[in-house]
Amino acid sequence: MTATIDSDAPETRAPSATVAVLKRAGVVGALVAVAIAVALIQSGSGIVVWQSVVTGLLTGGLYGLIAMGLTLIFGVLDIVNFAHGAMLAVAMFLSFGVVAVTGLHPYLTMLVTVPALFLVGALVHRGLLSGAGGATLENQLLITLGLSLLLENGLLLFLGAEPKNVTLPGETHLDVFGAVVSGSRLYAFLGAVALGLVLYWMLQHTRLGTAIRAVASNSPGAELVGINVRRIHTLTFAIGAACAGAAAALAVPLLSVTPTLGEQFNITAFVVVVLGGMGNVVGALVGGLLIGLVEQLTTIYLDGQSSLLGVFVVFVLVLFLRPQGLFGRRT
Amino acid sequence: MIVRRLIAVLGAGSLLATAGCGGSAPSGAAGDAAGSGDGPVRIGALHPVSGSMAVDGLQMRRGAQLAVEQINDSGGIASLGGREVRLATADTQGKPEIGQSEAQRLISDGAVGLIGTYQSSVSSNVAVVAERNEVPFVMDVTASDEIFQHGYRYSFRVQPGSAKISESAAEYLEQVSEQAGKPAERVAVLHEHTDFGTGAADAFETAAEKLGMEVGPRISYDATTASDFTSQITQVKASGADVLVVAGYYGDSLLIAQAVDAVKPDLDAVWGVSNGAYDQPKFVSDAGELGDRYFSTNYHFDAQNPETRRLREEYRQRFGAPMRTGAVLSYDAVQAIAAGVEEAGSTDPAAVRNGIARAEIDPLTVGDGPVRFGPDGENVNSAAVLMQIQNGRVKQVYPPEKAESDPDYSVAW
Numbered sequence: 001m002t003a004t005i006d007s008d009a010p011e012t013r014a015p016s017a018t019v020a021v022l023k024r025a026g027v028v029g030a031l032v033a034v035a036i037a038v039a040l041i042q043s044g045s046g047i048v049v050w051q052s053v054v055t056g057l058l059t060g061g062l063y064g065l066i067a068m069g070l071t072l073i074f075g076v077l078d079i080v081n082f083a084h085g086a087m088l089a090v091a092m093f094l095s096f097g098v099v100a101v102t103g104l105h106p107y108l109t110m111l112v113t114v115p116a117l118f119l120v121g122a123l124v125h126r127g128l129l130s131g132a133g134g135a136t137l138e139n140q141l142l143i144t145l146g147l148s149l150l151l152e153n154g155l156l157l158f159l160g161a162e163p164k165n166v167t168l169p170g171e172t173h174l175d176v177f178g179a180v181v182s183g184s185r186l187y188a189f190l191g192a193v194a195l196g197l198v199l200y201w202m203l204q205h206t207r208l209g210t211a212i213r214a215v216a217s218n219s220p221g222a223e224l225v226g227i228n229v230r231r232i233h234t235l236t237f238a239i240g241a242a243c244a245g246a247a248a249a250l251a252v253p254l255l256s257v258t259p260t261l262g263e264q265f266n267i268t269a270f271v272v273v274v275l276g277g278m279g280n281v282v283g284a285l286v287g288g289l290l291i292g293l294v295e296q297l298t299t300i301y302l303d304g305q306s307s308l309l310g311v312f313v314v315f316v317l318v319l320f321l322r323p324q325g326l327f328g329r330r331t
Numbered sequence: 332m333i334v335r336r337l338i339a340v341l342g343a344g345s346l347l348a349t350a351g352c353g354g355s356a357p358s359g360a361a362g363d364a365a366g367s368g369d370g371p372v373r374i375g376a377l378h379p380v381s382g383s384m385a386v387d388g389l390q391m392r393r394g395a396q397l398a399v400e401q402i403n404d405s406g407g408i409a410s411l412g413g414r415e416v417r418l419a420t421a422d423t424q425g426k427p428e429i430g431q432s433e434a435q436r437l438i439s440d441g442a443v444g445l446i447g448t449y450q451s452s453v454s455s456n457v458a459v460v461a462e463r464n465e466v467p468f469v470m471d472v473t474a475s476d477e478i479f480q481h482g483y484r485y486s487f488r489v490q491p492g493s494a495k496i497s498e499s500a501a502e503y504l505e506q507v508s509e510q511a512g513k514p515a516e517r518v519a520v521l522h523e524h525t526d527f528g529t530g531a532a533d534a535f536e537t538a539a540e541k542l543g544m545e546v547g548p549r550i551s552y553d554a555t556t557a558s559d560f561t562s563q564i565t566q567v568k569a570s571g572a573d574v575l576v577v578a579g580y581y582g583d584s585l586l587i588a589q590a591v592d593a594v595k596p597d598l599d600a601v602w603g604v605s606n607g608a609y610d611q612p613k614f615v616s617d618a619g620e621l622g623d624r625y626f627s628t629n630y631h632f633d634a635q636n637p638e639t640r641r642l643r644e645e646y647r648q649r650f651g652a653p654m655r656t657g658a659v660l661s662y663d664a665v666q667a668i669a670a671g672v673e674e675a676g677s678t679d680p681a682a683v684r685n686g687i688a689r690a691e692i693d694p695l696t697v698g699d700g701p702v703r704f705g706p707d708g709e710n711v712n713s714a715a716v717l718m719q720i721q722n723g724r725v726k727q728v729y730p731p732e733k734a735e736s737d738p739d740y741s742v743a744w
Contacts, residue, residue, distance in 0.1 A: 047565060051561060051562050051565035055559055056562075058559070059558060156381065161383050162386050162613075163581065179565070181561075182561075182593050254559075255558060256581075256586075259383070263555075264555060264556055296562055299550075299562065299563070307553060307557075
């Protein structure tokens with residue numbers, strides 16, 4: 001049941017592939033259970049570990065949300081979009097601006113940020129990446145890195161470094177078996193799951209999705225059967241950027257909006273993408289949840305040393321044991 | 332395959348990102364030319380006016396500018412026949428290597444002294460350049476104490492060091508909680524994990540234990556990646572601590588306040604130490620109700636000093652924003668260099684250094700007396716003050732001689 005857009009598995013092989021994925025999910029689940037048990041022994045307080053697990057999953061949903069657009073672009077276009085974090089920052093400022101000017105509910109700003117980022121994505125791909133200049137890997141790298149610097153410093157120049165905050169109207173705190181969950185984090189988590197499902201459905205069951213998967217798996221072949229590959233590339237890049245737009249609207253009540261906020265997520269998002277399998281949207285969500293958990297549990301194991309340490313240990317292990325990612329397939 | 336490609340790209344990306352910051356060879360020329368000529372006396376100001384610290388950097392540059400204007404308006408440097416002072420500014424971009432090359436540039440352009448830099452990491456590098464060129468460097472905001480352990484002759488600092496603030500924080504906590512009839516016994520510490528937060532937490536722990544308080548749990552975090560503190564605050568709640576000490580920057584301290592509001596641990600007080608948020612008017616407006624009654628021990632502009640009020644009023648009128656403590660410290664730092672020039676009667680940087688070491692300046696920040704530098708370059712009269720958010724305003728509450736109102740040792744939830 002993976003949504004790997006790279007997959008070239010014919011229908012007949014699907015059942016065995018499903019079994020393999022389920023097996024891996026089982027192994028990962030067992031490892032997580034062991035990790036939680038160890039954390040429980042380490043801290044000796046059930047409520048602390050339970051809160052960490054809940055927080056980890058909720059934060060992980062946010063990571064998955066941000067990584068989804070990235071993985072889509074990488075899976076189809078083979079472009080490592082360094083500007084994803086900066087685009088997220090742009091979308092956040094847009095969301096903040098709309099809330100500040102119109103007083104709209106933060107989540108409704110999605111109506112603005114998603115189309116706006118879709119447009120930005122399309123323009124960036126058409127204008128900067130799809131031409132001869134964006135043909136080689138190094139150029140793509142330089143272009144997206146340059147774009148991220150441009151966007152971040154542009155925001156800094158025109159809007160200033162002062163952090164801006166959006167509060168969710170009617171923010172509540174829920175009690176989940178003793179753990180505290182703030183409403184805004186829960187909604188962002190649910191939004192991440194919903195977005196993952198929508199993308200999955202779109203890729204599996206629409207003509208556009210089929211075309212995207214066809215281009216991802218074999219673009220000359222797709223061209224031969226009459227798919228406009230360049231158009232699909234632009235659309236995919238735009239959809240990936242639009243995901244950042246959706247993520248921004250969902251996450252804006254959770255974070256201080258600053259021009260450099262993308263940096264905070266760029267590295268984690270790349271780790272999530274690799275962990276979940278490149279181009280695998282549902283994998284990105286699961287990878288995000290895992291990374292969120294690992295971060296929180298590392299805090300317990302190491303008494304609050306940098307939580308990135310645990311993240312990178314897991315990252316290296318996964319690269320070593322399963323370089324195609326937990327839910328990706330060998331290419 | 333595809334993974335290898337991603338790794339290659341990521342590796343190349345990080346290489347590129349770091350390569351962009353290198354290559355800052357010092358030009359070698361010392362500030363010998365500084366003393367010559369009859370032009371204005373140049374004071375170099377190094378602050379991060381671009382990058383993520385730009386708001387504070389710009390504030391501080393403007394604070395320094397106001398000091399220069401004040402000096403010129405009152406007749407310039409009298410011992411040099413009323414020569415004017417001019418501020419030569421530089422942008423450190425918040426990066427140590429840029430700060431270093433910019434310091435070299437300012438010295439080569441004839442600066443008699445430098446002020447800066449808001450960040451300990453940048454100040455460390457600038458202090459080395461100043462020492463090598465024998466040009467005095469008066470730090471306005473620089474928390475780290477490490478710079479003053481090398482025996483540098485040309486480094487001075489106006490603000491109290493990290494250890495001094497933390498020790499005061501522990502003392503004030505003991506005294507204020509005692510007065511309120513709820514003596515602090517068990518103190519949880521939450522700190523960001525670089526030199527700044529760890530140094531503050533270490534010093535606080537030592538001082539608090541000496542005063543008979545128990546410190547624990549001690550939880551560190553990475554301020555650049557943390558986005559939720561619910562687990563950490565749950566840990567604090569489970570530990571049964573009665574005070575929560577927070578040593579962090581702005582964004583993370585705000586997130587901590589939100590987590591405290593969500594978890595509602597059983598505390599008597601939240602106690603900021605060198606905290607980047609809990610004494611900022613911006614925190615009051617961002618956090619609203621949930622920041623009410625937060626304490627913070629830090630350096631601060633002297634709200635009781637009429638001269639400070641006049642300066643802050645002028646700043647607000649000219650730049651449309653409240654003047655922060657950092658900017659007032661920059662003002663004091665420029666005054667210190669000007670007093671050094673006045674004292675030396677010369678623009679030779681080495682003479683100015685000796686002048687600064689002899690000078691006394693009335694500060695606009697809270698202190699135990701005039702700014703006077705000890706043999707180690709530290710301001711012997713620097714002092715930290717306890718502030719609390721009361722009715723939506725940051726007020727000085729302790730020690731009593733600096734207090735605008737009485738401390739309210741309680742929490743809002």
